[in-house]
Amino acid sequence: xxxxxxxxxxxxxxxxxxxxxxxxxxxxxxxxxxxxxxxxxxxxxxxxxxxxxxxxxxxxxxxxxxxxxxxxxxxxxxxxxxxxxxxxxxxxxxxxxxxxxxxxxxxxxxxxxxxxxxxxxxxxxxxxxxxx
Amino acid sequence: xxxxxxxxxxxxxxxxxxxxxxxxxxxxxxxxxxxxxxxxxxxxxxxxxxxxxxxxxxxxxxxxxxxxxxxxxxxxxxxxxxxxxxxxxxxxxxxxxxxxxxxxxxxxxxxxxxxxxxxxxxxxxxxxxxxxxxxxxxxxxxxxxxxxxxxxxxxxxxxxxxxxxxxxxxxxxxxxxxxxxxxxxxxxxxxxxxxxxxxxxxxxxxxxxxxxxxxxxxxxxxxxxxxxxxxxxxxxxxxxxxxxxxxxxxxxxxxxxxxxxxxxxxxxxxxxxxxxxxxxxxxxxxxxxxxxxxxxxxxxxxxxxxxxxxxxxxxxxxxxxxxxxxxxxxxxxxxxxxxxxxxxxxxxxxxxxxxxxxxxxxxxxxxxxxxxxxxxxxxxxxxxxxxxxxxxxxxxxxxxxxxxxxxxxxxxxxxxxxxxx
Numbered sequence: 276x277x278x279x280x281x282x283x284x285x286x287x288x289x290x291x292x293x294x295x296x297x298x299x300x301x302x303x304x305x306x307x308x309x310x311x312x313x314x315x316x317x318x319x320x321x322x323x324x325x326x327x328x329x330x331x332x333x334x335x336x337x338x339x340x341x342x343x344x345x346x347x348x349x350x351x352x353x354x355x356x357x358x359x360x361x362x363x364x365x366x367x368x369x370x371x372x373x374x375x376x377x378x379x380x381x382x383x384x385x386x387x388x389x390x391x392x393x394x395x396x397x398x399x400x401x402x403x404x405x406x407x
Numbered sequence: 408x409x410x411x412x413x414x415x416x417x418x419x420x421x422x423x424x425x426x427x428x429x430x431x432x433x434x435x436x437x438x439x440x441x442x443x444x445x446x447x448x449x450x451x452x453x454x455x456x457x458x459x460x461x462x463x464x465x466x467x468x469x470x471x472x473x474x475x476x477x478x479x480x481x482x483x484x485x486x487x488x489x490x491x492x493x494x495x496x497x498x499x500x501x502x503x504x505x506x507x508x509x510x511x512x513x514x515x516x517x518x519x520x521x522x523x524x525x526x527x528x529x530x531x532x533x534x535x536x537x538x539x540x541x542x543x544x545x546x547x548x549x550x551x552x553x554x555x556x557x558x559x560x561x562x563x564x565x566x567x568x569x570x571x572x573x574x575x576x577x578x579x580x581x582x583x584x585x586x587x588x589x590x591x592x593x594x595x596x597x598x599x600x601x602x603x604x605x606x607x608x609x610x611x612x613x614x615x616x617x618x619x620x621x622x623x624x625x626x627x628x629x630x631x632x633x634x635x636x637x638x639x640x641x642x643x644x645x646x647x648x649x650x651x652x653x654x655x656x657x658x659x660x661x662x663x664x665x666x667x668x669x670x671x672x673x674x675x676x677x678x679x680x681x682x683x684x685x686x687x688x689x690x691x692x693x694x695x696x697x698x699x700x701x702x703x704x705x706x707x708x709x710x711x712x713x714x715x716x717x718x719x720x721x722x723x724x725x726x727x728x729x730x731x732x733x734x735x736x737x738x739x740x741x742x743x744x745x746x747x748x749x750x751x752x753x754x755x756x757x758x759x760x761x762x763x764x765x766x767x768x769x770x771x772x773x774x775x776x777x778x779x780x781x782x783x784x785x786x787x788x789x790x791x792x793x794x795x796x797x798x799x800x801x802x803x804x805x806x807x808x809x810x811x812x813x814x815x816x817x818x819x820x821x822x823x824x825x826x827x828x
Contacts, residue, residue, distance in 0.1 A: 276800075319529075319560030322552050365552050367526055402602070403660050403804040 277322065277365050277399035278372035282379060284359035284392055286330075296385045304390075307382040308360075315364060315375065326360035356393060363399065372396050411451050414460060415444050416621070419540025422464045424512025426472065427575045433519060434565040435475050436468070437537050443468035445542060459503050466502040473499060513538065514629040515577050520564075521589040524571035529564040530593045531600070536561055538625070539618055549615050550600075590626060591639050591695065594619050598643050602650065616647055634689035637682050638696025644679035645702035648672040660803040664711040676706045697726045716745040733765045737774055749781040769798035773808060776815070785819035788812075 285292075293301060308326075315321035339345045362379070366372050376394035384390035408416075419440060426436040443464050457463040520534040532550070535541045541549075547557035578586045601616025623640040630636050652670040655661055680703045686696040701722050708714035723739035736759050744752030756775050765771045776791035792812035799805050 316555065317559055319556050319558075319563055321556050365550070365556070367528060398800045400800055400802040400805070403799075403801040403807075 276367070276369070276372070277363060277401070278369075279397050279399055280362040280364065280372065280376050280379060281358055281395040281397070282360045282362075282392055283356035283395060285356055285390070286354070292385070300383065300385055300387060303383045303387055308379070311375075311378055311382075312362075315362070320364045320366050320371075320375075322363040322365050324360070324362040327358060330357045359392075369396075369398075411448065411456065414456065415447055415464075416540035418461045418464055419444055420513045420516055420538045420625070421508035422461055422468055422506060423537055424509055424516055425465060425506055426468055427516070428509075428512060430472060431575060433573075433575055434562075434569055435472060437565065439468040439471035439475060440464070441536060441542065442471045444540060448542070457502070459505070461506040461508075462500070462504045463502050465504060465506045466500055469499045510629045511577060513625065515575060517590045517626060517629075518578055518586045519568060519573055519575065521586070521593045522568045522571060522573050523589060524567045524573075525564050527593055527596050529560055529567075530589070531597050532557060532560050533564040534590075534593055534622065535597070535615075535618060539622055541618070549618075587630060587633060587636070591635065594623050594626065595639065595643075595695070597622070598646075602646075602653075616643070616650070619643060620647065634686040635693040635695050637689075638686040638693060638699050641679045641682035641686060641699035642695050642702055644675045644682070645699055645706050648675035648679065648706055654803070658803060660807040662807070663705065668709070671706065676703075679703060680707070692725075694726060694730050697722050697729075701726075711745075714745070716742055720746050733759065733762050733768075734770065736762075737765070737770055740774060741777075744778055744781060749778040752778050753782070767798065769795045769804075769808075772798065776808075776811065780811075780815055785815045785822065789815035789819060 293304075296304075312321065312324050315324070334346045334348060336344050336346050362375070364372060364375055366375070373396060376396050380392050380394045381389045382392065422443070423436060423440045426440060427433045430436055446467055447460075447464060451457070451460075516538050517534065520537050521530045525533070532546055535546050535549075536543065543558045543561065544554050546561075547554040550557065552560075577583075598616050598619035601614060601619060620640070620643050623636070623643055627636050627640055648671050649663070649666065651672070652666040652668070653661055661667075679699065683696065683699045683703050686692065686699070692700070701719055704715050704719055704722075720739065720742035723735065723742050727735050727739050740752050740755045740759065743755050753775070756771065756778065759765050760771060772791045772795035776788045776795060779785070779788035779791060789812045792808050792815055796805050796808035796812060799808065
């Protein structure tokens with residue numbers, strides 16, 4: 276079963292308040308995420324994982340009357356959190372996807388304290404099973 | 408598949424069987440054969456297929472095996488030079504050596520790859536490589552995961568087998584039936600994966616269902632005395648026969664009762680039906696044989712109405728008794744609806760819904776919706792089709808269920824506005 280794990284990071288003052296962290300805190304945070312990716316690779320479960328650029332860099336695209344892209348800087352839904360990155364994993368069970376989510380959620384933040392970020396877990400759709 | 412790929416897949420388990428039997432280390436032998444297969448795929452295209460292809464593979468695989476020993480010796484800092492010279496002289500056969508395929512070797516390999524220490528999914532990946540002769544890249548593309556991920560999955564499976572202390576030997580007679588059941592379960596999972604794999608270009612992807620059928624044929628060759636293996640092969644062929652008709656031009660789902668039966672594969676149906684008869688003739692029918700018999704009844708029917716539903720109901724009742732799978736009970740309920748009508752079938756569902764595995768399962772909702780439709784209660788049908796659509800993890804199925812919900816809703820509205828007769 277494939278799951279997409281979406282990491283919703285807290286919006287601090289400005290974007291992610293990572294700028295106010297001590298350098299070693301950031302290093303520990305990145306180390307945690309790298310280690311997680313390495314473990315998922317080694318367990319044969321990682322399909323892909325990406326971190327996303329800051330939401331200030333995000334743009335919204337809509338098709339105009341002639342189908343041309345109209346790019347705007349927002350508006351974005353008001354939210355306390357933003358999508359910071361995602362994993363797609365191929366695992367044996369839903370419980371395993373939740374366990375991976377918990378591990379990602381516990382990434383250390385400011386002062387090394389676990390951030391306990393919200394990780395949204397969604398199953399990736401597949402084709403239908405064989406009919407009886 | 409090219410003729411070279413076809414040949415390599417056929418020879419791979421034979422060469423691996425001989426190499427493992429001779430040297431004992433399954434994990435290292437399997438790596439060596441995989442490397443030999445990759446080398447053959449590259450070189451044979453340019454230089455042509457050698458006169459003795461299995462001898463060539465065995466020669467190259469043994470060389471790779473001694474390379475592995477060389478690094479092992481070096482790691483352990485033994486007297487490596489002497490050891491390697493000894494290893495090469497003792498091990499590496501000439502490329503024209505005769506490799507005698509051994510039926511029991513292939514079966515032992517299958518038992519090893521489907522070792523109970525493994526999950527069914529990782530056993531399936533390992534079986535494809537070790538017995539099926541597929542490369543890691545081909546398997547990764549079939550499962551739509553990166554090659555490195557699949558490589559890890561396979562090497563972890565081999566580690567687990569090693570840790571479980573498995574040796575390359577036929578299991579004791581008392582354990583053979585259970586071992587065979589594991590193999591059949593793995594092959595059937597492979598077959599289902601081929602039908603349900605999410606996306607990707609079918610032209611370049613490895614066809615897992617075709618591989619499962621090929622491996623089931625191989626299993627039948629090496630274990631001819633087990634009627635359930637024949638039943639399994641029959642079930643695959645009779646299901647595969649309908650595959651083309653299962654999806655429309657846009658990949659949309661077409662259920663059994665709406666399929667164009669002229670698109671069913673006659674040759675597969677004939678072969679499968681003959682195999683079901685063979686399996687039944689050998690005595691007590693197991694779960695695969697019974698499912699194959701049900702599939703044969705569907706495949707031989709001109710349409711849904713003129714299907715032998717009483718016989719299907721009887722077979723599902725037997726299957727329910729031996730399988731304990733709640734999906735079997737759901738399928739049996741459909742047969743109840745066709746034989747005794749939707750009211751009886753709905754009361755069967757009420758009982759089944761108490762099983763926590765089914766209570767909120769999308770298939771229970773879909774079947775319930777179908778029975779309400781049959782009974783003319785389109786409002787309830789629409790409601791349950793929607794519940795099913797929200798819960799399925801299959802995109803084509805979701806589209807299909809939404810369509811059914813819309814139709815049920817429209818029929819309900821028609822019923823509301825049309826004047827009484």
